[in-house]
Amino acid sequence: MAKSMALLRPRLAAALLALCACAMAAPAAGANVSITTCRSFCGNITVDYPFALHAGCGHAGFRDLLYCIDRTLMLHLPSGSYRVLDVDYAYRGLTLHDPAMSDCRAIDRSPGGRGNGFVVEPWRAPFLAPDPDNVFLLLGCRASSPLFQGFPDRHLPCRNVSGMGCGDYYGCPAWDDYGRRPSGAAYGSAVPPECCAVSWGAIRAVNVSRLQCEGYSSAYSLAPVRAEGAGGWAYGIRVAWALPEANRGFCGACRATGGVCGHDVESHGDLCLCGDWNSTSNCDSSADAAPSSAAAPGAAIAALLLALLASGLSSGSIANM
Ligand SMILES: *[C@@H]1O[C@H](CO)[C@@H](O)[C@H](O)[C@H]1NC(C)=O
Ligand SMILES: *[C@@H]1O[C@H](CO)[C@@H](O)[C@H](O)[C@H]1NC(C)=O
Ligand SMILES: *[C@@H]1O[C@H](CO)[C@@H](O)[C@H](O)[C@H]1NC(C)=O
Ligand SMILES: *[C@@H]1O[C@H](CO)[C@@H](O)[C@H](O)[C@H]1NC(C)=O
Ligand SMILES: *[C@@H]1O[C@H](CO)[C@@H](O)[C@H](O)[C@H]1NC(C)=O
Numbered sequence: 001m002a003k004s005m006a007l008l009r010p011r012l013a014a015a016l017l018a019l020c021a022c023a024m025a026a027p028a029a030g031a032n033v034s035i036t037t038c039r040s041f042c043g044n045i046t047v048d049y050p051f052a053l054h055a056g057c058g059h060a061g062f063r064d065l066l067y068c069i070d071r072t073l074m075l076h077l078p079s080g081s082y083r084v085l086d087v088d089y090a091y092r093g094l095t096l097h098d099p100a101m102s103d104c105r106a107i108d109r110s111p112g113g114r115g116n117g118f119v120v121e122p123w124r125a126p127f128l129a130p131d132p133d134n135v136f137l138l139l140g141c142r143a144s145s146p147l148f149q150g151f152p153d154r155h156l157p158c159r160n161v162s163g164m165g166c167g168d169y170y171g172c173p174a175w176d177d178y179g180r181r182p183s184g185a186a187y188g189s190a191v192p193p194e195c196c197a198v199s200w201g202a203i204r205a206v207n208v209s210r211l212q213c214e215g216y217s218s219a220y221s222l223a224p225v226r227a228e229g230a231g232g233w234a235y236g237i238r239v240a241w242a243l244p245e246a247n248r249g250f251c252g253a254c255r256a257t258g259g260v261c262g263h264d265v266e267s268h269g270d271l272c273l274c275g276d277w278n279s280t281s282n283c284d285s286s287a288d289a290a291p292s293s294a295a296a297p298g299a300a301i302a303a304l305l306l307a308l309l310a311s312g313l314s315s316g317s318i319a320n321m
Contacts, residue, residue, distance in 0.1 A: 031283035042068035060268035061127030080116030109214035117206035135161035140214030158196035166195035
């Protein structure tokens with residue numbers, strides 16, 4: 001009994017080693033997953049990592065965010081839907097348009113509040129926020145607005161943002177049509193001012209109705225604002241996005257091995273999509289195969305064999321060879 005076991009062990013170990021070599025050989029060649037697995041177009045806008053239009057593609061921080069509706073790219077947040085005018089991958093910026101916001105040509109206000117404003121889910125906040133150089137101009141806010149409460153040191157949180165503020169905005173032709181051009185003191189002690197300019201950092205949520213405002217405008221500057229005034233600003237919401245530092249290494253390794261970066265739709269962890277299997281690291285490491293959601297026989301068997309081999313090794317069969 002003991003003798004036959006001793007004979008069997010080296011053979012078993014050799015067989016397992018051979019199987020292991022096979023299992024390692026296939027994925028070690030890397031994957032060759034088509035870039036179009038997750039990249040897509042909506043109208044003339046490219047949607048690519050970290051964004052995606054397919055579940056499981058892109059980074060989890062941007063899941064359930066973009067939708068392509070009639071060749072128009074839309075971004076959905078708790079505060080509403082925005083048209084995406086541009087995705088700037090080099091500078092990590094999105095340019096959004098809210099049709100219900102005021103600009104230099106038209107003031108859009110109603111007592112109940114007009115426009116989406118900008119409110120991000122708390123879990124998404126680390127990944128997506130309006131650019132520090134984006135100014136929100138809150139219009140017709142009531143004296144009881146939270147904007148004007150709780151700022152004992154500075155009477156008002158209103159101020160110029162990147163050279164853009166209410167003083168210049170009051171020069172817009174929109175006020176002629178509105179029929180009442182506010183005079184002066186945008187940042188004085190007059191409460192409530194007709195307009196209050198704030199940066200995202202000052203309030204962290206632009207909920208027009210909660211702030212008891214009648215409407216808002218938003219503008220951003222990509223280059224230093226020249227002296228042309230509010231007529232020369234770009235109107236819209238400029239949003240910056242960020243990814244965790246560790247993601248850069250993960251995604252770089254995934255791509256270098258022929259994979260496409262994505263995420264697990266349930267755990268939301270990073271996944272490298274390697275074709276017929278998924279990896280939690282990259283397409284060269286079959287040891288990191290993610291439990292497959294769909295049937296993936298190849299990857300599952302490879303993982304099983306590796307597990308088997310590992311248990312064989314730890315029971316000491318190698319030492320007996
Ligand atoms: C990847 O696949 C494409 C098409 O399936 C092929 O043209 C290309 O040569 C392949 N690249 C590698 C590195 O195998
Ligand atoms: C997309 O097309 C519109 C006009 O249809 C144009 O204004 C815009 O600049 C284009 N965007 C890109 C990213 O090419
Ligand atoms: C905005 O504020 C209103 C009133 O406080 C609230 O009912 C609503 O849920 C808020 N919207 C968002 C997107 O937070
Ligand atoms: C805001 O900008 C306007 C126009 O450039 C300028 O006249 C005003 O002094 C600025 N206000 C503050 C508080 O910096
Ligand atoms: C790999 O992950 C993607 C995205 O989560 C999923 O759609 C796909 O079904 C997974 N494939 C396997 C083989 O588990």
